[in-house]
Amino acid sequence: MDTSPLARPFPAMPPIEGAVPRVARARYKTWDRCDLTYVELAEGTSVAGVFTRNVCCSSEVELGREQVKLGRARALVVNAGNSNAFTGYRGREAVEQIMAQVAAHLGCEPSDVFVSSTGVIGVPLPKDKAQEGVANALAAEPCTWEAVAETIGTTDTFAKGATASAMIGGTRIEISAVIKGSGMIAPDMATMLGYIFTDANVSPAFLQQCLSAANEATFSCITVDSDTSTSDTVLAFATGKAGNEELTGPDSPGADAFAAAIHDVCRQLSQLVVRDGEGAQKFIEIAVSGAVSDESARRVGLAIANSPLVKTAIAGEDANWGRVVMAVGKAGEPADRDKLSIGFGGVWAAKNGLPLADYDEAPVAAHLKGQDIRMDVDLGLGDGTATVWTCDLTHGYISINADYRT
Amino acid sequence: MDTSPLARPFPAMPPIEGAVPRVARARYKTWDRCDLTYVELAEGTSVAGVFTRNVCCSSEVELGREQVKLGRARALVVNAGNSNAFTGYRGREAVEQIMAQVAAHLGCEPSDVFVSSTGVIGVPLPKDKAQEGVANALAAEPCTWEAVAETIGTTDTFAKGATASAMIGGTRIEISAVIKGSGMIAPDMATMLGYIFTDANVSPAFLQQCLSAANEATFSCITVDSDTSTSDTVLAFATGKAGNEELTGPDSPGADAFAAAIHDVCRQLSQLVVRDGEGAQKFIEIAVSGAVSDESARRVGLAIANSPLVKTAIAGEDANWGRVVMAVGKAGEPADRDKLSIGFGGVWAAKNGLPLADYDEAPVAAHLKGQDIRMDVDLGLGDGTATVWTCDLTHGYISINADYRT
Numbered sequence: 001m002d003t004s005p006l007a008r009p010f011p012a013m014p015p016i017e018g019a020v021p022r023v024a025r026a027r028y029k030t031w032d033r034c035d036l037t038y039v040e041l042a043e044g045t046s047v048a049g050v051f052t053r054n055v056c057c058s059s060e061v062e063l064g065r066e067q068v069k070l071g072r073a074r075a076l077v078v079n080a081g082n083s084n085a086f087t088g089y090r091g092r093e094a095v096e097q098i099m100a101q102v103a104a105h106l107g108c109e110p111s112d113v114f115v116s117s118t119g120v121i122g123v124p125l126p127k128d129k130a131q132e133g134v135a136n137a138l139a140a141e142p143c144t145w146e147a148v149a150e151t152i153g154t155t156d157t158f159a160k161g162a163t164a165s166a167m168i169g170g171t172r173i174e175i176s177a178v179i180k181g182s183g184m185i186a187p188d189m190a191t192m193l194g195y196i197f198t199d200a201n202v203s204p205a206f207l208q209q210c211l212s213a214a215n216e217a218t219f220s221c222i223t224v225d226s227d228t229s230t231s232d233t234v235l236a237f238a239t240g241k242a243g244n245e246e247l248t249g250p251d252s253p254g255a256d257a258f259a260a261a262i263h264d265v266c267r268q269l270s271q272l273v274v275r276d277g278e279g280a281q282k283f284i285e286i287a288v289s290g291a292v293s294d295e296s297a298r299r300v301g302l303a304i305a306n307s308p309l310v311k312t313a314i315a316g317e318d319a320n321w322g323r324v325v326m327a328v329g330k331a332g333e334p335a336d337r338d339k340l341s342i343g344f345g346g347v348w349a350a351k352n353g354l355p356l357a358d359y360d361e362a363p364v365a366a367h368l369k370g371q372d373i374r375m376d377v378d379l380g381l382g383d384g385t386a387t388v389w390t391c392d393l394t395h396g397y398i399s400i401n402a403d404y405r406t
Numbered sequence: 407m408d409t410s411p412l413a414r415p416f417p418a419m420p421p422i423e424g425a426v427p428r429v430a431r432a433r434y435k436t437w438d439r440c441d442l443t444y445v446e447l448a449e450g451t452s453v454a455g456v457f458t459r460n461v462c463c464s465s466e467v468e469l470g471r472e473q474v475k476l477g478r479a480r481a482l483v484v485n486a487g488n489s490n491a492f493t494g495y496r497g498r499e500a501v502e503q504i505m506a507q508v509a510a511h512l513g514c515e516p517s518d519v520f521v522s523s524t525g526v527i528g529v530p531l532p533k534d535k536a537q538e539g540v541a542n543a544l545a546a547e548p549c550t551w552e553a554v555a556e557t558i559g560t561t562d563t564f565a566k567g568a569t570a571s572a573m574i575g576g577t578r579i580e581i582s583a584v585i586k587g588s589g590m591i592a593p594d595m596a597t598m599l600g601y602i603f604t605d606a607n608v609s610p611a612f613l614q615q616c617l618s619a620a621n622e623a624t625f626s627c628i629t630v631d632s633d634t635s636t637s638d639t640v641l642a643f644a645t646g647k648a649g650n651e652e653l654t655g656p657d658s659p660g661a662d663a664f665a666a667a668i669h670d671v672c673r674q675l676s677q678l679v680v681r682d683g684e685g686a687q688k689f690i691e692i693a694v695s696g697a698v699s700d701e702s703a704r705r706v707g708l709a710i711a712n713s714p715l716v717k718t719a720i721a722g723e724d725a726n727w728g729r730v731v732m733a734v735g736k737a738g739e740p741a742d743r744d745k746l747s748i749g750f751g752g753v754w755a756a757k758n759g760l761p762l763a764d765y766d767e768a769p770v771a772a773h774l775k776g777q778d779i780r781m782d783v784d785l786g787l788g789d790g791t792a793t794v795w796t797c798d799l800t801h802g803y804i805s806i807n808a809d810y811r812t
Contacts, residue, residue, distance in 0.1 A: 054736050055734075088744060308632065354494045397718075
């Protein structure tokens, strides 16, 4: 696969004290690359997670949901090339084997070991390959975050990472995070796996609160093709090694700065996934205002972002606001045709339900020729706002998903 | 546009006594074809209708909803080439002008005149062209149903009609129906307009009951691209000229036969729209069973039918049941991964959450090479069933919707 035209270079990412990454070969597929990631986490590491809402989720997701409730983590293992989804008890046994193997090595509880898998579905993760891959990883030299980003990827066309820092009561804390998602050649699902590592000292409950809040405005506001993976997972690990006074809630000194840094990293990660969307040629930001609530604005935004007719119009560099009207109307949210305004690149094309008489299409046409597209939709009903991100729908998407076979 | 490979020939359609169609040129676009349809209906004609749920609907839909409540119709006018949607008060004035012009000609109430429009949106229907077009139609010779099907079409690649008959207490009644939808070259919305004419003597209330019931299992069970038009309309007109004893409810003699005939025609029409789906190369029937209710089964079926990953897999002739699992799981309906079974062309690929060990892919591969694809999905939870219809997602869809401009 060619690298996405919307790719971003991998950022300089600081090491996180208490989080040591390693990669190795499990050879889940007939490829010569690392495909198993192992991150050892210091004792006392807090963990938080958000998971797919797909009810046909993988064993990894089912187990992860339960493990997160305990709040503590000692290790993360990520398998690439096999999602282990829809594999019943055999798939679950393979996950439990990995948890036991790492727990024996670290002298911790199996429930302290988090496992994710991504790749083809319906094939139980082979236990022998997993065992050998984990053994290789445990013995490997520590590696960079960029190597982690490359190893968790499957059909991604570029490695994706984000970083941020914050000051908490005079202590500087660092956040390094990686994600994989979209861009595929084997016909798998557009699985998204994201991992956030920080040396901040944070209670599990407040870490979860920060991650859940950021998730609502970032990962829950992106879409490539409206299809929800069975394996989507974002985990946040806080080792506490920065030595700041523990953040236990929104009133702790420095809590706002930490929450903002987590939000910033989640926003960066989520947008990188869109930038690697299958076949994407354009990155689209849709800002919805005037909705009856923020949640209503988000739903309207996603209805627009998921509309094949809107996405193909942007691919064709066509300011087809009629299709936007259609998408608003089908969203199932309060909307009034005669109060609706729509603009592209900061220029209104229609206001209050009518095309603008003096609408100047030239600047809009120029904007649509670019790679970064901005769409404004005002519903004229209330104060609800949301911004969502998507990519266009192109021949590349069809080629990736229809022209190859499992 | 080339004719869809899934096209069906236009059937022999009987004239309906009391319903006289005419077509004429209004020249809504710079084309040399009839684009205005006028059907005169006998006094006492019953009417029923179902309309789009898109809240940004056109004035035609808003007015139609109110007119149907009165239960009587004397005329139908259909404009092709301009949907008159998102055109505010100016669009509404154009519709009211048409209603007044026809009402004056027939000596009836304006509310007896039903108007539909389909085509580009955001441009008010030009009143002068509408007036001349209606005048031309009122003076034209009666025409065939096939001419009506051609005239209401915009980007359709073939004319679509369906017919049925029924015996009501010794009287034979006829139904002739036409529809337009999908297949486009100008980037409009995939608007669906359907018209059913019968000489049966039916009360408006029972006609509505039959149409609404059929709609749930036919028009509400098809999807091409998940985008809901602002103008979707299906109207049924019953002239009463067959002279049968009036059908007033499900207990009237012959009511079952009539309801079945209406259902049959709606099923034919809805499937013809899918067969002209934009870029369609394959017609897909998805039968869902074992859901907690019929409505739940329908929602699961539509989640599968709307999944870009499922639709591209079928385009690629790939029995990718993993994508079906994903689509079931994201539908938001009760489902249990470990009770789910999936099959193609009558062959089960996975049962009770596990791939079948003795799964023979050869007959499935042969089935997927054909034009008519059958998918079975059993949720293993209850007695709910539904069948939905869709088409595959191909490069043709992208070409039609992205490679052309408004």
